[in-house]
Amino acid sequence: MALFHVARYAGPEAAGAEAGADGRARALLERLQCRARERQRQQEPAEAAQPAGAAGKRRRRPRRPRRREGGGAPGSKRRRADGAAASAGGPGGAGAARPWSRVRVGLTRRPPRFCRAGSGEEAPGDSGEGAEAAGPPEDQDGRPPAEASGPPAHALLLGGFERSRAPKVQPFLPAWLAEPSCVGKNVTKDLVPIEDIPEVHPDLQKKLRAHGISSYFPVQVAVIPALLESAANGFLVGRAGYRPSDLCVSAPTGSGKTLAFVIPVVQALLHRAVCQVRALVVLPTKELAQQVSKVFNIYTDATSLRVALVTGQKSLAKEQESLVQKTVDGFRCMADIVVATPGRLVDHIDQTPGFSLQHLRFLVIDEADRMIDSMHQSWLPRVVAAAFPSEGAKDPFALVQRRQPQTVTAASTCWPQMPLQKLLFSATLTQNPEKLQRLGLHQPRLFSTGLAQGGSRDADTEVDGDSGGKYTFPAGLTVSGAHGYREGARPGAQGPANPVPSPQHHYVPCSLRSKPMAVLHLLLETSFSRVLCFTNSRENSHRLFLLVQAFGGVTVAEFSSRYGPGQRKTILKQFEQGKIQLLISTDATARGIDVQGVQLVVNYDAPQYLRTYVHRVGRTARAGKTGQAFTLLLKVQERRFLRMLAEGGVPELERHDIPGELLQPLVPQYEEALSQLERAIKEERKQKAA
Numbered sequence: 001m002a003l004f005h006v007a008r009y010a011g012p013e014a015a016g017a018e019a020g021a022d023g024r025a026r027a028l029l030e031r032l033q034c035r036a037r038e039r040q041r042q043q044e045p046a047e048a049a050q051p052a053g054a055a056g057k058r059r060r061r062p063r064r065p066r067r068r069e070g071g072g073a074p075g076s077k078r079r080r081a082d083g084a085a086a087s088a089g090g091p092g093g094a095g096a097a098r099p100w101s102r103v104r105v106g107l108t109r110r111p112p113r114f115c116r117a118g119s120g121e122e123a124p125g126d127s128g129e130g131a132e133a134a135g136p137p138e139d140q141d142g143r144p145p146a147e148a149s150g151p152p153a154h155a156l157l158l159g160g161f162e163r164s165r166a167p168k169v170q171p172f173l174p175a176w177l178a179e180p181s182c183v184g185k186n187v188t189k190d191l192v193p194i195e196d197i198p199e200v201h202p203d204l205q206k207k208l209r210a211h212g213i214s215s216y217f218p219v220q221v222a223v224i225p226a227l228l229e230s231a232a233n234g235f236l237v238g239r240a241g242y243r244p245s246d247l248c249v250s251a252p253t254g255s256g257k258t259l260a261f262v263i264p265v266v267q268a269l270l271h272r273a274v275c276q277v278r279a280l281v282v283l284p285t286k287e288l289a290q291q292v293s294k295v296f297n298i299y300t301d302a303t304s305l306r307v308a309l310v311t312g313q314k315s316l317a318k319e320q321e322s323l324v325q326k327t328v329d330g331f332r333c334m335a336d337i338v339v340a341t342p343g344r345l346v347d348h349i350d351q352t353p354g355f356s357l358q359h360l361r362f363l364v365i366d367e368a369d370r371m372i373d374s375m376h377q378s379w380l381p382r383v384v385a386a387a388f389p390s391e392g393a394k395d396p397f398a399l400v401q402r403r404q405p406q407t408v409t410a411a412s413t414c415w416p417q418m419p420l421q422k423l424l425f426s427a428t429l430t431q432n433p434e435k436l437q438r439l440g441l442h443q444p445r446l447f448s449t450g451l452a453q454g455g456s457r458d459a460d461t462e463v464d465g466d467s468g469g470k471y472t473f474p475a476g477l478t479v480s481g482a483h484g485y486r487e488g489a490r491p492g493a494q495g496p497a498n499p500v501p502s503p504q505h506h507y508v509p510c511s512l513r514s515k516p517m518a519v520l521h522l523l524l525e526t527s528f529s530r531v532l533c534f535t536n537s538r539e540n541s542h543r544l545f546l547l548v549q550a551f552g553g554v555t556v557a558e559f560s561s562r563y564g565p566g567q568r569k570t571i572l573k574q575f576e577q578g579k580i581q582l583l584i585s586t587d588a589t590a591r592g593i594d595v596q597g598v599q600l601v602v603n604y605d606a607p608q609y610l611r612t613y614v615h616r617v618g619r620t621a622r623a624g625k626t627g628q629a630f631t632l633l634l635k636v637q638e639r640r641f642l643r644m645l646a647e648g649g650v651p652e653l654e655r656h657d658i659p660g661e662l663l664q665p666l667v668p669q670y671e672e673a674l675s676q677l678e679r680a681i682k683e684e685r686k687q688k689a690a
């Protein structure tokens with residue numbers, strides 16, 4: 001018994017030796033019995049004075065304690081607890097007669113949860129015991145009994161912590177993160193004509209116009225002059241001879257971030273004498289790298305600058321040819337601008353003889369938040385190590401010495417230094433200083449379209465589980481000037497003269513069974529020519545693709561890692577050309593992919609993270625266009641998903657019910673498609689096994 005003895009009643013005698021334990025228990029028992037008798041005496045005259053009915057009513061309140069004295073139902077939890085109290089308080093279960101001792105009984109049995117004593121709070125769905133744990137029963141006037149010397153009101157007891165929410169702690173941010181340079185977010189309003197930024201080279205201005213660009217978007221207005229200024233003294237030194245600041249840019253999807261770095265980088269390198277790798281752009285996927293290199297090719301066309309794409313789409317040898325050429329006296333660099341995925345870049349650093357980053361002036365990290373997540377591949381330290389060679393490996397006769405960044409001293413400014421400037425771009429740039437610190441930024445400057453001051457600064461909801469980040473969405477996806485999609489209303493149909501702005505983010509409550517039909521219904525109803533539908537896995541993409549294909553009436557394709565880079569390129573091209581109406585994709589196309597004219601994004605599987613949602617829906621409403629986003633939600637997902645989006649600053653999510661009768665006409669065809677899907681999957685399995 002001694003092993004299980006818990007000294008719950010601390011008193012002066014508690015300090016005594018073990019030998020006195022029996023005596024203490026007896027003394028305590030007597031004291032308790034004495035108090036119980038006294039209380040009974042007090043109650044008796046009061047009850048006698050009451051009318052029979054009233055007395056009966058009032059007696060009902062302390063019924064529980066009495067039942068406990070007599071013992072509850074055999075085998076019940078309550079009885080076991082009383083047993084514990086009896087063993088602690090003494091024989092006969094006298095301790096159970098004391099209301100506050102019951103509180104302690106509760107303590108022994110309940111999981112450790114905290115609540116304020118006397119608050120009367122109880123854990124939801126736990127009414128009986130919760131009421132007990134909350135404090136002693138009240139007397140006839142609704143007050144606790146006078147002699148019940150339970151724990152003091154300020155003491156913390158168990159239970160009910162759900163009610164008291166811990167106050168949200170606002171992280172303390174460095175000044176550059178807390179006070180960003182604000183960038184306008186509306187690409188249809190805050191435009192600046194090309195001629196209003198005369199710093200941009202006339203040839204580049206001409207090219208911009210030739211490609212249908214007559215004004216700069218807000219992010220370009222802010223970033224292009226800042227970058228050009230930092231490279232004003234050529235690419236050897238920054239302003240006043242100092243190393244230029246690194247730039248971080250956070251602007252919505254489709255707001256023109258690519259041109260914001262392409263134009264100044266091309267301009268800074270326009271008059272270089274010798275071809276060396278001076279700009280390196282790192283992106284997370286092959287498709288994105290391809291897209292960005294295409295933009296560089298447009299703006300370096302008819303210049304001596306050369307762009308190389310290294311993503312692993314071609315063989316290593318072929319890529320090596322585009323980077324370096326062997327000559328009689330060494331190697332000749334073949335690229336000024338290298339656009340790469342991190343893995344392949346490291347391959348070339350390791351395996352391509354003569355590939356040097358020692359003249360690297362700009363390191364652009366696009367989709368920077370995603371790239372920070374891939375830092376475990378340690379591609380960045382490899383790039384920095386390649387850009388700043390160790391002392392022994394330096395060329396003593398080189399005109400421009402390259403040194404690791406260090407404190408500026410008179411000696412350190414004796415030689416012209418070639419700085420390495422890092423430029424980070426993303427629609428969901430993290431504001432977590434610890435993560436950004438891993439990039440080793442130098443006096444960074446942040447350009448942002450307004451991460452909410454009040455919100456949590458870590459926009460890395462998906463990674464950190466901190467869902468307080470706020471994002472800015474493209475204006476065309478926030479509220480459209482035209483009518484949004486309404487049941488039965490075909491897009492493209494003329495709306496009223498003064499259209500009522502409508503939210504463009506929708507959710508469709510549906511069941512697991514009705515999800516494919518909901519997608520088909522949205523497609524058939526809207527008849528949009530380019531719809532992008534996201535799933536959470538390539539298996540889901542494949543099955544949905546087979547099902548829609550079997551259903552018929554829609555030109556459909558799938559995009560996932562099931563296909564090789566070449567096939568994926570073709571699929572994207574066909575989608576862009578309008579040959580494919582519905583592209584079912586994994587998150588492989590969620591980031592950065594710029595397909596003109598996507599009118600609708602459907603999240604067939606709800607994205608797990610806010611950041612994923614931002615990028616997925618950002619495939620529509622690009623460059624000032626409007627677009628719509630529908631997310632299919634199962635009942636169990638609804639609450640969490642909507643809360644996540646609300647906390648993330650998603651403007652308004654309109655519930656869009658699809659009544660059963662609208663789906664009914666699709667059922668026969670759908671059932672037929674289902675059986676075709678089953679057959680197709682069986683066939684595929686057979687082929688795989690063979």
Ligand SMILES: Nc1ncnc2c1ncn2[C@@H]1O[C@H](COP(=O)(O)OP(=O)(O)OP(=O)(O)O)[C@@H](O)[C@H]1O
Pocket residue numbers: 212213214215216217220251252253254255256257258259426427591592593594618622623
């Ligand atoms: N000043 C401009 N005027 C008109 N169109 C522009 C302008 N700048 C960029 N665009 C177009 O806007 C589209 C989106 O640009 P871009 O891909 O650079 O967006 P982004 O901000 O990088 O988006 P994401 O975050 O999704 O990668 C492109 O088709 C681009 O050609």
